[in-house]
Amino acid sequence: MAASITLVASLSSSTFKPSSAFSTILKRATPALISRGYIQSRLFSTTESDPATDEPSVDPSTSIYDVQAEALSKVQSPFIKTMRDRGFLHQCTNLEMLDKSMMEANEEGGALSAYLGFDATADSLHVGSLLQIMILRHLQQSGHKPIVLIGGGTSKVGDPTGKDASRQMLDDAAIQKNMDGISSVFEKFLTFEDPQSSTPTPPTDAIMVNNNDWLSAIKYLDFLRDYGSQFTVNRMLSFESVKQRLARESPFSFLEFNYMILQAYDFLELNRRYGAKLQLGGSDQWGNIVAGTELGRRCDSVQLFGLTAPLIATSDGKKMGKTANGAVWLNADKCSEYDYWQFWRNTSDADVVRFMKLFTELSLEKVDEMGKLEGSEINKAKIVLADEATAMLHGRDCLENIHNTVESMFKKSKGGGTESLPRIFVSSGDFDGDGIKFADLFLDLKLASSKKEARRLIKGGGAKLGDEKITDEQGTLALDDFGGANEVTLRAGKKRAGVIELK
Secondary structure: OOOOOEHHHHHOOOOOOOHHHHHHHHHHHHHHHHHOOHHHOOOOOOOOOOOOOOOOOOOOOOOHHHHOHHHHHOOOOHHHHHHHHHOOOOEEOOHHHHHHHHHHHHHOOOOOEEEEEEEOOOOOOEHHHHHHHHHHHHHHHOOOEEEEEEEOOHHHOOOOOOOOOOOOOOOHHHHHHHHHHHHHHHHHOOOEOOOOOOOOOOOOOEEEEEOHHHHOOOEHHHHHHHOHHHOOHHHHOOOHHHHHHHOOOOOOOHHHHOHHHHHHHHHHHHHHHHOEEEEEEEHHHHHHHHHHHHHHHHHHOOOOEEEEEOOOEOOOOOEOOEEOOEEOEOOOOOOOHHHHHHHHHOOOHHHHHHHHHHHOOOOHHHHHHHHOOOHHHHHHHHHHHHHHHHHHHHOHHHHHHHHHHHHHHHOOOOOOOOOOOOEEEEOHHHHOOOOEEHHHHHHHOOOOOOHHHHHHHHHOOOEEEOOEEOOOOOOEEOHHHHOOOOEEEEEEOOOEEEEEEEO
16 A cells, blocks of 8 residues: 655654664674675666766765866856866866756856755854855856755754764744845846846746745655665765764664655655756765766766865864854844854964955956965955955945944044954843843853853953943943943954943
């Protein structure tokens, strides 16, 4: 009897809890599979391997710049050239054929469709996702069609890649809230189809789709029969993301184990519905992307491609987009224009040129010129980087206020403003009693990630009210501290500040 329960609903059911047992089975099975040589078997097992159409092995250890240097030097498509010259490339499933397909699409007056997926795990994307957004922007500017895939369905499962433990399970309301939060940022970087337009849509106009549209309609037994048969556990165990989780004590649930199958199926479905030929992503997604290209070949006999970018870390080895105060968000309500600008302004000397290539649209000639600056002159390049990156996300109109604020705060000039600083509003009634604790204000202004951190900032001498150092960890802001003005400024260190405005 055909199952009517959908895949996602079945796997996320509170009555289905195979996590620990399944993880134990996989851990015990892995050594035997490796010793017998099965761990190198193909991911897909329905037909005999065809050497002529085999895709590259999963998780290669070297960059495309090393292993395919000659092929890279011969590419013709503007998109791949841009990716190559600006440092966006890490792996590609069939570079020569992809280059040819992109050129043919442009020559025929059309566009090759490519997609990139973003799961709705938070209500804003952060700087760590910006590299992928920039890839979509370059894709569109090179004459091709971006497809932004919002993972309304896969967010119910949770991508296990790079995670020590299972992601927090989200309900439908939380996922919808997160989708609403992350969707708006793409309109700042891409031109989307206008459904109200009466004129023909340009082939390069982007579209945004939700994989919940097809994943929520899947019948579990039908899906297992049609697509589960295309995968072997042997090969899935060889994926680096799986091996890392199995090596840790944290359980690896059957729910998460299915994520790679759902991502592969997304690629197949996007090709069927929208003609997507290329999946883009970070290098940590390589195995899942290869699985999607192979599933398309085996199920529909279509040539699909995968292209990944390196995972970006700073020169000191830290994850891109993370600071001592948490993630650098792209939504202005979570990270002010000023704080965003300061993030880029604080780039280390060794990263300036690389980040200019990746996160701005400055010409390579201009970037090379900036790269010749030395000593304190490098600060000029950092300001250019901060201006260009901030303008792309928030618009150039905000730069004047940011510069005025910087001038006012750090150079003590007259007439500077605080318009671009994060601010909170208080009323006179909030000061009844002993006033408002400084630790609470630093937390509300996101100048500290916790009250404990705020008190540590005060104890270390890095907290100021205006130009006066705050010395009492339990100190409070009083109404008299405004001195007749309608706002005061709190400072955390030399480069971060926020405003408390009296309503």
